[in-house]
Amino acid sequence: MTPDISAALNKSHLLWSAASPLKNYCHWRIGGPADYLVEPRSVCETALARRIALDAGIPYLVIGHGSNMLFDDAGYRGMVIRLGGKFAHAYFENNRVYAEAGTWTPALARACASRGLSGLEHAVGIPGNFGGLVFMNGGSMRQNIGDVTAYVDFLDENNEPRRLSAENCEFTYRHSVFQGHNDWIVTGAELRLTQSDADTIRRAMLDVMQERKGKFPLELPNCGSVFSNDADLYAKYGPPGMVIDRAGLKGTRLGGVCVSERHANFIVNTGGATSADVFGLIRIVRHEILERTGFTLKCEVRYAAPDGRCDRLDLFL
Ligand SMILES: Cc1cc2nc3c(=O)[nH]c(=O)nc-3n(C[C@H](O)[C@H](O)[C@H](O)COP(=O)(O)OP(=O)(O)OC[C@H]3O[C@@H](n4cnc5c(N)ncnc54)[C@H](O)[C@@H]3O)c2cc1C
Incomplete structure (x- = not known):
């Protein structure tokens, strides 16, 4: 200090x-x-x-x-x-909602549902804040937040407030322009949703939550999917979780971490895990998958180094 x-x-x-x-x-x-x-x-x-x-x-x-x-x-x-709960207002007008970066994504999705606004059903189980969701272009069930985004507000490298329309945000699978600009800070974004029936939206959200509960190991600390989907790997062998499962890596342990028995693309903290454990286990999984398939898995998860760098974890291996 x-x-x-x-x-x-x-x-x-x-x-x-x-x-x-x-x-x-x-x-x-x-x-x-x-x-x-x-x-x-x-x-x-x-x-x-x-x-x-x-x-x-x-x-x-x-x-x-x-x-x-x-x-x-x-x-x-x-x-x-x-950017969390202290910076988390959401403003609704007709079919539009403007949310500040710290808004808890599941709460935002539920607030939209109660107003009969459809478009965020897929995001109701994503346990992050809205700015992180936009930065990651997160989503599920083949949908991404970029699909319903009108524009994103951010502070640029000179601390000036700026606005980018969605077309300029380079939203593709788990990617946005913000990942290439570590000095841009997402402060909020406007979504354009579709007016629909609140009960139908709520039921769709319940289905999403039910499916996730059955699929994901939510009882132990984890970071969601560790490895990102790759179109070529998918076409030849399937999604990363299936590939890791077929390689017999479920249950592989190192120190305090383990490849989840429930979902092979999840690495869970079984107690007292260290960042070195996570690095070590990711190395083991990537090595095995490379040997078996010729594909090098990329990480969805990001790593913050003590010296200030932050990027996709595999770039630090
Ligand atoms: C159980 C579980 C399930 C998950 N399921 C999904 C899923 O279905 N789909 C999905 O897409 N993701 C999923 N995730 C991953 C994660 O929840 C999302 O990526 C989420 O949107 C990240 O938000 P966050 O606020 O936690 O971001 P953080 O983890 O805090 O940050 C992620 C990255 O975004 C950057 N960042 C965060 N906020 C800002 C900001 N305001 N401005 C600039 N940069 C910022 C950080 O620097 C970091 O590089 C899951 C995670 C868990 C633990």
């Missing part, structure tokens, strides 16, 4: 803490302390937090609910800016 940064944070009236264990801010429940953790309540506070980090010359990382992140056992030597 640097006294100057602490003083600047205190003066700013931002909500912040020092040496916050990142395992409390991610679904895998892994990760050492972040030097600073800030929880902005607005676009202005988000910009201010980043300004303090930049002025102090320390790295910063924006996260949502940490449902697609691996943090390192050594933590993060900089400022983690968490």
